[in-house]
Amino acid sequence: MKALAGGYAQARDLRHALDLLGQADGMGRVLAGGQSLIAAMNMRLTSGDLLVDISRIAELRGVALDGGWLRIGALTRHAEIGRDALIARHAPLLTRAVGHIAHSAIRNRGTIGGSLAHADPAAEFPACVLALEAVLHLDGPDGRRDVAAEDFFLGVFETAIEEGEILTGISVPVAQDGERHVLREAARRSGDYALAGLCLLRRTAGHRLAAFGVGPCPILARGAMEKLDHGDIDGAVAALSGEIDPPGDTQASAAYRRHLAGVLLRRALSDLEGEQS
């Protein structure tokens, strides 16, 4: 199919981008890496969009250390995240996630902001930022606001981004000494969206466990986290099973995904032990 765009404008800077969105009368769509939006347009799942291309806004790209936070620009591409030394040191979960995201061509263009704003329930980065307790930065006509990852993902492709707002970056708390990050997922083919996936963190304060592909949006499995904090692995698997709401589709049933989540949790824990030994 041929895409039917309503218009296209390249934003010079953030202010310009916000102005363009403001003038779009609700039809504005932010174009960053385009790895989901363009495919959707080409299938006419969306049409008539007024595309606001933010990809040239340099201020939205890059990674920097800011005290106890790692600041990641929304336009930082998956491949850049995958090879960034600061991220590898302070948020290795994101480094690990990149190896699971699609293929090189997509990683070279897709951006972390685009992935988070798109909020595909089976995508890796949304679950990562949830597990990492990241803060997402939004700019809009009424100024800047911060949203905690836990409050950001609302449903399938649905986030806390309001009309006219742009996700400009995220801040991730720097990993503490001894903190361990593991990502486990299973997919039918390398690079496919996960049938189920888990991000597991072990901190001195306790475990963080976020699941993806098993509900309308990434899920913070608090019950399982608590069981893990008490060393109860079977209990954690059982709790996780109750906390997720996996879909059934042509790839796998909900029952399979639920089973898979348990297997992945045990394997993720085993990975953690491997990390520490």
Next chain:
Amino acid sequence: MTISFGNPDRPNSYIGKTVPRPNAPRLVQGRGKYVDDIVLPRMAHVAFVRSPHAHATIGAIDTAGAKEVKGVLRIFTGAEIAEVCTPWVGVLAHLKGLKSPPQHALAVDRACWVGEPVVAVVATSRAAAEEAAALVDVDYDPLPVVTDMMSALDADTPVLHADMGDNLAFRRLHEEGDVDGVMATAHKVVSARFKTARHTGVTLEPRSILADWNPAEQQLTTWNATQAPHMIQTVLATHLGLPEGRVRVICDDVGGSYGIKVHVYPDEVATAAISKIMERPVKFVADRLESFSTDIHARDHEIEAKIAVDAEGRILAIDVDDWTAIGAYSVYPRTSAIEGNQVVNLCGGPYDFANYRAQTTVVFQNKTPTCQYRAVGHPIAVAVTEGLVDLAAAELGMDPVEIRRRNMYADDVYPVTSPAKMKFEGLSHHASLNKLLELMDYDGLRAEQAALRGKGIHRGIGIASFIELTNPSPFMYGIGGARISAQDGCTVRMDPDGSLVALSGVTEQGQGTEAMLSQIVAEGVGVSPDRVRVITGDTQVTPYGGGTWASRGAGIGGEAALQSARALRGAILEVAGAMLQSPAEALDIRDGQVVDAASGEVRMPLEELGRIVYFRGDTLPKGVPRELVQTRHFITSDYPFAFTNGVQASYLEVDTETGIVTLLKHWCVEDCGRIINPQLVDEQIRGGIVQGLGGALFEEIHYDAEGQLLNGSMADYLVPMAAEMPDMVVGHVETPTMESELGAKGAGEAGTAGAPAAVMNAINDALRPLGGQVTAMPFTPERILRALGRITD
């Protein structure tokens, strides 16, 4: 003079060698010419409004809104197209009882599957045509649907085509010997229910046609992405009411076919009809989404099968009850009964046994029509046969290799006729199996498997022997009344500079047909392959032929090329003999030069001979024949098909907690007769294996109970990709067919034929100690876990 193929040091020894593909630089540099690359003056584009219902009456069609879209030229309904284009019926006389209703280019009154074209919108751009198509308002009245295969013939299932009386398209029962009697008394009888999923071919280049009716010439020229230009010529002429000679079908580069592009598609015929009505060029290129709902599907079979063996593992009887559902129409003109028919012909193929019964039941349903796709019926028949043989071996506690050794036709019994009445000229099952076992180090792998089993790692080894039908004679289609040529021709011409042009009726879709032809012609005449230009795919240029399908390109087209090349060689030597005052028999052509056959001494370069023949013919004796262009045609006549054989093995690991299968290695030893280009053959085998592995693990078209296609995109129809593919080892045994001087049989489908069965047997080999078994493809992680009882809800 015959070619001494056994001597690798013979002059011009290009047959049997890997030579560069003449079209590779063009394709790699993006200089290919596909249908979508061709732009003609006044060219319009067509997009189709397709039925969103699996079965519905078509009521009023409101095109008012669509006509308002800028760029729209005209909008056609089914009734309007039917005024210039007659409907067709996809039956063949030799498939007795096969029935199918008339099918129109655009649905008239009733739509029968999701994706059937209903309205055509013609505009100055594809984008405008699509935009307008979205605004066409068709008043559908949904009808009851038939979607389930096994209940399609039940009394309370609605009849899809009232005129047909019932939903049975075709049924064939073949019986040999006393199956029931043997089954009643056999040492062991093992049964299983197999399922192969609905697939589609997913060609890289989608289906495409550019049709240009020129009223001044009264000629329709079409550029098609097709495997069979002459067949398309006949079809367009017949249904548009034109003389065949006024339809020219051109087929430039084609980006993959796999059988998908050998059929007649209603939207393509409609495009040609529209060109005739509008008297201007019209292009249609299917997009990926409509490819999934309109390219033919295949392989949707359910099979109940039994095998009887004696205590020594000898196969006594095989009983197969095959069912397939083919969608709403039997596809024209090759029909949708061939696949089921092949299952009947091919089950039990490698084995010497006496009692055989097979029935195929082919039913209609409201889904996309199915038809021939790479290795037609073979993956199904091989899975059933090899699955049964492995089950029997397990029941007897016998090694899977040993039971095959005890039952495969001995390598010295040929010619032989199978219980399915297939005639085998010469096969090499035992030699191929021995070579396979050596390549894979079977005993070493078994030891490794056992050692790892102790560590909780579950690996499996699966073997699958197979036969493959290639080089079809008119027994495949021609005797049924279809104008589908089993013969093929080649014209080879020498131009003044001594270079050659070969025109062939077989076609190139990316597999290297033109490379194969160039090296045959090079050797046949005596020049290097880079002196040969090959032209295929133009019905007004090449000799009449069938095209490339059913693994016939090398065996049929290659032999025609060899004979025409040898004839040209003879013609050149006759002129050379007159010039050099030497008997033609004393001369030879080597590396583009006429030489003394005995000494090899150069007598005259071909360009000198060309100069004299074409520009100074006055210096030659009057009456010397100077026909430096020769045509030969070839058809097989001793056997209906040239069967090949082979055996594959899969080594894999099953993760018994996730159900995920990791393919570790794959082997194939096959016998396609004379190998013309080893690398091209190996890559055909590898590519075929990949498609077979796709069927085994990934590919499955899903419909819901209402006939809605659930996974019509590359995101959710999983094709095999590089990361999941194992290393493959390919070996060969060569048993040339005696039907031709070349001795080549087909190699294009062997990989696909055997790979799914090898994987199935390997998975079951891994699962057997755990008590699980899978027989429904694809073997998804979930199906494997359910077989192991790890998921029960």
